[in-house]
Amino acid sequence: MLRLTPRTIVYREGQPADAVFINGEGIVISFKELPSGKRRVAGFRFAADVFGLAEGGVYVNTARAITPCTVYRIPLDALTALLREDADIQFQLLCKVVHELRQQQRKAIIVARRDAPGRIAMFIDMLRRRLASGRVVDDLVALPMTRSDIGDYLNLTLETVSRACRRLSDAGLVRFSTGSVQIVDRGRFEKLVGKM
Amino acid sequence: MLRLTPRTIVYREGQPADAVFINGEGIVISFKELPSGKRRVAGFRFAADVFGLAEGGVYVNTARAITPCTVYRIPLDALTALLREDADIQFQLLCKVVHELRQQQRKAIIVARRDAPGRIAMFIDMLRRRLASGRVVDDLVALPMTRSDIGDYLNLTLETVSRACRRLSDAGLVRFSTGSVQIVDRGRFEKLVGKM
DNA sequence: CGTCATTTTGAGGTATTTCAACGAAGGTGG
């Protein structure tokens, strides 16, 4: 088990992959630096998310803690041994990966078909659902990542993210503070999120 | 085992999922109709590809044969039984799904960061690698899907696909015939595909 | 040969990107 402070690198793209990770608490960002110097955020890892599944023996993304995190490190040989002897656990992992595949597909649809404010609304809604631990007042959503992080995830420039946030704010749907968003008009917000 | 003629539906989105499929031969398109009336192509399934992995008991996409196909249908109970008793096969499936997850990520990067001609070139290159069965002259790539199919996959309108194809053609990189593309200038083509 | 789907091509509109500058916040050291 590892306790990570914000900005700590869990692993780097290209490193030999010797372990997978399960997030216990906090938010981890998974991204890839492109030769062009740009960056592409593959996703954000929340509680119970598995990350660090390698391909060809090396990590394909870089993972970094955004908030203080607690992650569990599972050495690869321990994992393979575990999977080989316990088909149930392997099946659970399979389900998790299939689920993530679906998530990616949904995200692709969103990124493809929706304009900037729509993507931001969707993103906030996704955070709301993932972060709503228990029955906390879930109209207040933590937003610990930067505009750049969001933009690289939704395929928008940070400027467009900023402008889209302002538009949602001006429309009276949400209210931004540093590090969080307040959903003001739940009805209209859901309507915006819902329609594709 | 099923022999499918072009346009045959393998399964429809929303149908209760009672089997998964493995493609033996031909190309299957997997897509989703959006409420807006638009369509989003999740991917194309080639030889040895597994498709029809459900979520929540129903298929999330619709699958349809593009070319004459040979697909293997595996009832779900048979699959689960097989996976439970043979950890090796389950592991292989897991690897396949993880691999597809990576593919999706790569595609997301391409769709996100490249302009229309770049996406088309990437697409042609993907087809080339997937269809190059053996040592066929692989400069000639079959292109059995419509512009609309390609556009809905790469997130472009069919008009933009058409124009982008023309641009590649005018640049002397490729030559289009009905149902196929000929890669004319391999060097420059690879260079275009390679750079991100 | 006619019909239907697909593809091509054109003109105009628009959302996002790019480039650039400024403002706000947070941390560090004097």
Next chain:
DNA sequence: CCACCTTCGTTGAAATACCTCAAAATGACG
């Protein structure tokens, strides 16, 4: 405690790639 610096966020103006709407051309097939 304040000045400084760095990172992050906001805002503006201009450029551009793609989309939309529309019509004509091509190709497949009965």
